[in-house]
Amino acid sequence: MSQGVLAIAEQLDGAFRKVTFEAVSEGKKIAAGMGCSLTVVVPGSGMESVARDLAKYGADKIIIADNAALKEYTTDAYANVVADIIGKEDPAVVILGATAQGKDLAPRLAARLDAAIAIDVIEIKVDGDSITATRPMYGGKLLADVVLEGTPKIIATRPNAMGVLESDGAGAVETVSADVGETAIRFVEKTMESNKLELTEADIIVSGGRGMGGGDFAILEALAAAMGGAVGASRVAVDEGWRAHSDQVGQTGKVVSPNLYVACGISGAIQHLAGMSSSKVVVAINKDPDAPIFSKADYGVVGDLFELVPAITEEIKAIKG
Amino acid sequence: MDIVVLLKQVPATEAMIGIADDGKSIKTDDIKWVINPYDEFAVEEALKIKEEQGGTVTILSVGTDKTVEAIRTGLAMGADNGVLINDPATAGCDSLGIAKILAEALKTMPYDLIIAGQRAVDDDNYIVGGAVAEYLGIPQISLVNKEEIVDGKIRCNRTVEGGTVVLDAPLPALFTTQRGLNEPRYASLPGIMKAKKKPLDTKTLSDIGIEAPSPKVGIAALRMPPERVGGRMIEGESAQEKAALLVKALHEEAKVV
Numbered sequence A: 001m002s003q004g005v006l007a008i009a010e011q012l013d014g015a016f017r018k019v020t021f022e023a024v025s026e027g028k029k030i031a032a033g034m035g036c037s038l039t040v041v042v043p044g045s046g047m048e049s050v051a052r053d054l055a056k057y058g059a060d061k062i063i064i065a066d067n068a069a070l071k072e073y074t075t076d077a078y079a080n081v082v083a084d085i086i087g088k089e090d091p092a093v094v095i096l097g098a099t100a101q102g103k104d105l106a107p108r109l110a111a112r113l114d115a116a117i118a119i120d121v122i123e124i125k126v127d128g129d130s131i132t133a134t135r136p137m138y139g140g141k142l143l144a145d146v147v148l149e150g151t152p153k154i155i156a157t158r159p160n161a162m163g164v165l166e167s168d169g170a171g172a173v174e175t176v177s178a179d180v181g182e183t184a185i186r187f188v189e190k191t192m193e194s195n196k197l198e199l200t201e202a203d204i205i206v207s208g209g210r211g212m213g214g215g216d217f218a219i220l221e222a223l224a225a226a227m228g229g230a231v232g233a234s235r236v237a238v239d240e241g242w243r244a245h246s247d248q249v250g251q252t253g254k255v256v257s258p259n260l261y262v263a264c265g266i267s268g269a270i271q272h273l274a275g276m277s278s279s280k281v282v283v284a285i286n287k288d289p290d291a292p293i294f295s296k297a298d299y300g301v302v303g304d305l306f307e308l309v310p311a312i313t314e315e316i317k318a319i320k321g
Numbered sequence B: 001m002d003i004v005v006l007l008k009q010v011p012a013t014e015a016m017i018g019i020a021d022d023g024k025s026i027k028t029d030d031i032k033w034v035i036n037p038y039d040e041f042a043v044e045e046a047l048k049i050k051e052e053q054g055g056t057v058t059i060l061s062v063g064t065d066k067t068v069e070a071i072r073t074g075l076a077m078g079a080d081n082g083v084l085i086n087d088p089a090t091a092g093c094d095s096l097g098i099a100k101i102l103a104e105a106l107k108t109m110p111y112d113l114i115i116a117g118q119r120a121v122d123d124d125n126y127i128v129g130g131a132v133a134e135y136l137g138i139p140q141i142s143l144v145n146k147e148e149i150v151d152g153k154i155r156c157n158r159t160v161e162g163g164t165v166v167l168d169a170p171l172p173a174l175f176t177t178q179r180g181l182n183e184p185r186y187a188s189l190p191g192i193m194k195a196k197k198k199p200l201d202t203k204t205l206s207d208i209g210i211e212a213p214s215p216k217v218g219i220a221a222l223r224m225p226p227e228r229v230g231g232r233m234i235e236g237e238s239a240q241e242k243a244a245l246l247v248k249a250l251h252e253e254a255k256v257v
Ligand SMILES: Cc1cc2nc3c(=O)[nH]c(=O)nc-3n(C[C@H](O)[C@H](O)[C@H](O)COP(=O)(O)OP(=O)(O)OC[C@H]3O[C@@H](n4cnc5c(N)ncnc54)[C@H](O)[C@@H]3O)c2cc1C
Pocket: A208, A209, A210, A211, A212, A233, A234, A235, A236, A237, A248, A249, A250, A251, A252, A253, A254, A264, A265, A266, A267, A268, A269, A270, A271, A272, A275, A285, A286, A287, A288, A291, A303, A304, A305, A306, B013, B037
């Protein structure tokens, strides 16, 4: 009989992504709820030294699937290796992060294993063998409680939506030589914007919209830097060429769930709200007291962002000393 | 180059979404329906590839009578044919079921390239593209904002957190769209006239020789997300005063900085 929870770790250049700790922590909670153990699969190359850290988040067993061909993510190599391990381990639940990688891998696995799947899950309830996952739909206008049937059940958790919890796991490490099988996709190269904080992982985001009036986002960069956050943008700011597409928050941009979202010169169109409505605390800064964003914000400040943002940066610096 | 675009019709993004009496579906009375924005990118990219390399663009959709409108819009943009799978039995399908049906339909059609949206902005599932590729046993590249086809191979720029990855795959392949790929064209008036005469096949599940796959994922309940109750306006005489009060609230009350 299928049992146990299997989490899939995600690494970038040999380091785990934050969502891995979230998925492993959540996996541990499910395992506790089902009264079973948690195994974490670590696909990659040369991951031995960092893989042990996962015991801190409750991994009872850590399977390192080691192969130079797994250093960079490609759908077919990863799907082949992970599906193989799932076949052998026969887990009741498979959990991973709903990142670009997780969203690519999970449907492929689900189709191969004929498994129930839910992506971008923000809450999981376990009741015996039955699992209900909550996920936003319609750009966050609704929340859906979905029931997953059969085994395994594949759940991809939205980055930043779940907490990271430390707990003890035996952390028995096993390294398997992973067979990537037949593959068609070739990794050519990657370009990463170094030392830029990824929006979906950021705890704090300061976003600018048309109200910025141009491509100079220096005052937002300064506020974000003072708080240790990242800078996002509305679609208008991207369409105007002020910011990169990868900075766009919203229905056709990124969906983010930071602890704090500061919207500056953004009116609060429904397509923008779709990307940030699951933020824990929202601050709106807008010179128009009737801007719709104020009704979706926890704190609103009416005024000129060019005066307010630098003043806020000074206040933040003052409390951070 | 035979290109198939997987297209879903969805409520317009500005539509107000309400929950129907069954608690599991949405009210559809006053909704305006559109092509899923990510599938619009897919149609546009297919047309661009066709313009460069020749071939056909077919739009494939699982939908209902009203989906004809969305397919016609795609045809008016410039696609050549439409195929609509219209069968009441698909109503209960989950995403994997829809993917299975699309894959079976694709097996009866010529294709070198399949383009899907990264997600449909109604259920935001992110599943169908990858699952179709798996059922067909072809490579997939998702979240693509640039592609180039040379010598039977597609090279794609795939957006990932914090960067871009370049990948190659042999055709036939499937890729899913990311914003930045293109700016979809509008259907022109002559395009709309021409679209009326373009072939649009309607099929049932028995036409493609498949029964509705039984769902493994079901919606137990839909609910409204918790409203933000805060909505507190920070008042002050000057920008400095407002800033100080805001940061105090964020620090001491919300405890986020
Ligand atoms: C299919 C579809 C998908 C879309 N996807 C997205 C998406 O992913 N993300 C997205 O953001 N939008 C998206 N949009 C666009 C969306 O509808 C809005 O057009 C957009 O969000 C508006 O951007 P904005 O708030 O920056 O600009 P505006 O709506 O023009 O608002 C600018 C605001 O700045 C304020 N302002 C101006 N100057 C100042 C100042 N000096 N100080 C303070 N405030 C000032 C103004 O009062 C105003 O409220 C989409 C639209 C469609 C149809």
